[in-house]
Amino acid sequence: MSHPTFLGMPPFPEAAKEALANTQQRANLAKATATIRDKRARAVAEMPDWEHLRLAGAAVKDTVLTRLPELLEQLEERVTAAGGVVHWAADAAQANAIVADIVKAHDGREVVKVKSMATQEIELNNALAAHGIDVWETDLAELIVQLGHDLPSHILVPAIHRNRSEIRDIFVEEMGKVGRPAPDGIGDEPAALAEAARLHLREKFLRAKVAVSGGNFAIAETGTVVVLESEGNGRMCLTLPQVLVTVLGIEKLLPTWADLEVFMQLLPRSSTAERMNPYTSMWTGVTPGDGPQEFHLVLLDNGRTGTLADPTGRQALRCIRCSACLNVCPVYERTGGRAYGSAYPGPIGAILTPQLRGINQHPVDAQTASLPFASSLCGACFEVCPVRIDIPDVLVHLRAKVVEHKRGHLGTEGAVMAAMRATFTSPRRLGAAQRLGALGARVVGRRGRLRLRGPFWIRAWFGTRDLPAPPGQSFRAWWRKQHDRS
Amino acid sequence: MTARDDMLARIRAALADHPATPTVPREYHRTLPDADVVGLFAERVADYRATVRRVSPAGLPGAIAEALRGRVVVPAGLPPEWLAAADVEPLHDDPPLSVEELDRADGVVSGCAVAIALTGTIILDGGTAQGRRALTLLPDHHLCVVRADQIVGTVAEALTRLDPSRPQTWISGPSATSDIELNRVEGVHGPRNLAVLIVS
Numbered sequence: 001m002s003h004p005t006f007l008g009m010p011p012f013p014e015a016a017k018e019a020l021a022n023t024q025q026r027a028n029l030a031k032a033t034a035t036i037r038d039k040r041a042r043a044v045a046e047m048p049d050w051e052h053l054r055l056a057g058a059a060v061k062d063t064v065l066t067r068l069p070e071l072l073e074q075l076e077e078r079v080t081a082a083g084g085v086v087h088w089a090a091d092a093a094q095a096n097a098i099v100a101d102i103v104k105a106h107d108g109r110e111v112v113k114v115k116s117m118a119t120q121e122i123e124l125n126n127a128l129a130a131h132g133i134d135v136w137e138t139d140l141a142e143l144i145v146q147l148g149h150d151l152p153s154h155i156l157v158p159a160i161h162r163n164r165s166e167i168r169d170i171f172v173e174e175m176g177k178v179g180r181p182a183p184d185g186i187g188d189e190p191a192a193l194a195e196a197a198r199l200h201l202r203e204k205f206l207r208a209k210v211a212v213s214g215g216n217f218a219i220a221e222t223g224t225v226v227v228l229e230s231e232g233n234g235r236m237c238l239t240l241p242q243v244l245v246t247v248l249g250i251e252k253l254l255p256t257w258a259d260l261e262v263f264m265q266l267l268p269r270s271s272t273a274e275r276m277n278p279y280t281s282m283w284t285g286v287t288p289g290d291g292p293q294e295f296h297l298v299l300l301d302n303g304r305t306g307t308l309a310d311p312t313g314r315q316a317l318r319c320i321r322c323s324a325c326l327n328v329c330p331v332y333e334r335t336g337g338r339a340y341g342s343a344y345p346g347p348i349g350a351i352l353t354p355q356l357r358g359i360n361q362h363p364v365d366a367q368t369a370s371l372p373f374a375s376s377l378c379g380a381c382f383e384v385c386p387v388r389i390d391i392p393d394v395l396v397h398l399r400a401k402v403v404e405h406k407r408g409h410l411g412t413e414g415a416v417m418a419a420m421r422a423t424f425t426s427p428r429r430l431g432a433a434q435r436l437g438a439l440g441a442r443v444v445g446r447r448g449r450l451r452l453r454g455p456f457w458i459r460a461w462f463g464t465r466d467l468p469a470p471p472g473q474s475f476r477a478w479w480r481k482q483h484d485r486s
Numbered sequence: 487m488t489a490r491d492d493m494l495a496r497i498r499a500a501l502a503d504h505p506a507t508p509t510v511p512r513e514y515h516r517t518l519p520d521a522d523v524v525g526l527f528a529e530r531v532a533d534y535r536a537t538v539r540r541v542s543p544a545g546l547p548g549a550i551a552e553a554l555r556g557r558v559v560v561p562a563g564l565p566p567e568w569l570a571a572a573d574v575e576p577l578h579d580d581p582p583l584s585v586e587e588l589d590r591a592d593g594v595v596s597g598c599a600v601a602i603a604l605t606g607t608i609i610l611d612g613g614t615a616q617g618r619r620a621l622t623l624l625p626d627h628h629l630c631v632v633r634a635d636q637i638v639g640t641v642a643e644a645l646t647r648l649d650p651s652r653p654q655t656w657i658s659g660p661s662a663t664s665d666i667e668l669n670r671v672e673g674v675h676g677p678r679n680l681a682v683l684i685v686s
């Protein structure tokens with residue numbers, strides 16, 4: 001079974017243009033993000049100490065980053081002492097090879113998988129398919145994406161771009177090809193579709209020998225790994241198979257068990273907008289007679305150390321993948337997630353993906369370099385971020401990097417380039433000015449139309465969507481011109 | 487150089503600017519002063535559309551009998567009197583039940599380790615009357631008995647009562663998904679029915 005890939009996606013403005021033309025997707029997205037935005041606001045409003053939790057969350061994560069070497073060594077020691085095996089993977093290829101070797105040493109034919117951003121980032125499914133290993137995604141949305149030969153478009157709700165009748169059609173068409181077919185005459189009510197997924201996946205859960213998961217947190221002090229989920233597919237994967245492989249980004253640590261008191265409050269309310277998600281599994285190494293009897297933890301770098309080296313950009317590593325920033329982002333709401341061309345869409349993707357791909361060290365491809373521009377710098381993402389990542393600040397910082405890298409290549413530039421350079425010489429001032437303007441923009445936006453201030457090329461880029469195009473060259477046109485030249 | 491040494495060396499190099507480790511401000515609330523934690527717990531569990539009943543110790547066997555039928559998984563250490571009035575076929579996990587047997591069971595009855603009022607959460611840690619994790623996962627109906635003295639106010643209080651070396655399952659309502667147009671559907675892979683009896 002082969003899996004689609006984000007490789008070779010066009011730069012953001014072009015991919016966005018394509019996405020914007022898809023009216024069904026835009027409608028699905030607008031409805032979904034509005035729903036979850038309101039729900040999150042309510043879940044947060046009932047917590048009088050929310051801002052204190054955010055401050056603590058940011059500081060705990062900064063503690064992790066500044067003490068990363070010792071905390072990783074401590075985690076390794078505790079997991080090993082509890083009967084687990086720890087592997088270190090410098091990049092995607094190493095991580096994929098480690099997982100493939102473990103699977104081949106056991107059943108070798110198939111794995112059940114819990115939704116995980118890290119394994120999407122390294123495109124593990126494609127790598128395992130190349131070894132003839134079937135990967136069964138077990139999260140409902142991931143199942144929809146996988147059966148639809150599709151790419152995910154949201155961190156939490158990867159099939160947010162699909163509506164119920166599309167999902168029904170995918171189930172009817174595809175389930176029978178890989179296992180138990182959808183029930184005859186199935187309708188498109190969400191409950192019936194969920195039941196179809198339950199029946200389809202159950203045989204896979206009961207027979208699987210190996211499971212692959214990610215992890216939301218790993219506690220250095222105790223060696224405990226934590227996975228939050230809703231459906232029970234996580235519990236199935238983490239409990240029933242004999243072998244469990246967890247792929248974990250090195251930034252996912254928490255120093256102490258007690259730190260969970262912060263994150264088990266911040267994450268559910270920011271993510272699914274619930275007081276608590278239905279299920280959380282926590283395990284430490286191997287427990288005789290309960291759950292997998294062989295546990296592998298793969299610690300993944302894959303560009304994280306490069307990100308860590310940038311004093312402004314490293315705060316992106318505080319991210320706990322809640323997806324709150326996606327749901328409030330006016331750009332994401334219009335373009336959807338796939339336009340970002342990586343596993344990480346929305347505001348976090350715009351700052352994390354370029355850094356994971358080395359933008360802090362060297363020039364990057366046009367698609368990657370376009371990502372820091374995929375934002376209006378309105379600042380809504382910072383306000384909702386449970387770990388207070390200043391996404392606009394990092395975006396401005398990365399835009400300056402792009403311009404820096406481009407400088408060597410260019411001869412005479414047009415007015416746009418000159419204007420951009422002039423502004424970029426003071427990224428901080430630019431950020432401040434744009435955010436001030438954006439405050440106004442968001443007030444207007446609430447009344448139904450989004451009007452953005454800031455440098456004209458941002459307005460122009462946005463303007464081509466919902467407002468009459470202002471004079472001047474759009475960012476998209478500018479980018480294409482630069483790209484053709486280099 | 488191994489991947490391990492290589493990664494650790496790169497991390498140390500990335501931190502060459504020696505960023506200061508911050509002091510973590512912990513001004514958030516770690517307790518719920520003056521709260522009726524039992525009442526709050528009952529309310530919050532019900533919000534997840536689980537069934538909640540408050541019973542007296544004497545009323546417990548009767549309430550259990552009403553909630554269970556058919557083949558019921560019984561974890562080790564479950565007080566025998568809990569099932570004294572129930573007309574069920576008990577399935578003991580000794581020797582361990584196969585996944586197929588668990589899958590065919592009608593329900594499971596368990597105790598818990600700790601419960602959190604603020605979030606309506608039940609925590610199982612494999613201790614007495616809880617069993618290994620698969621027991622409370624595969625049957626479609628989970629009846630969980632929570633004693634009032636097991637209920638704490640906050641997440642922070644619960645963590646201090648728990649032993650991280652034990653495998654844990656935190657349960658907040660029945661399994662659910664919002665993956666289809668963000669409509670909440672109760673019951674995907676875990677038990678579709680969660681019933682909670684609070685004994686006080």
Ligand code: SF4
Nearest residue numbers: 319320322323325385
């Ligand atoms: S950047 Fe912040 S808001 Fe966005 S996904 Fe990460 S933690 Fe959540």
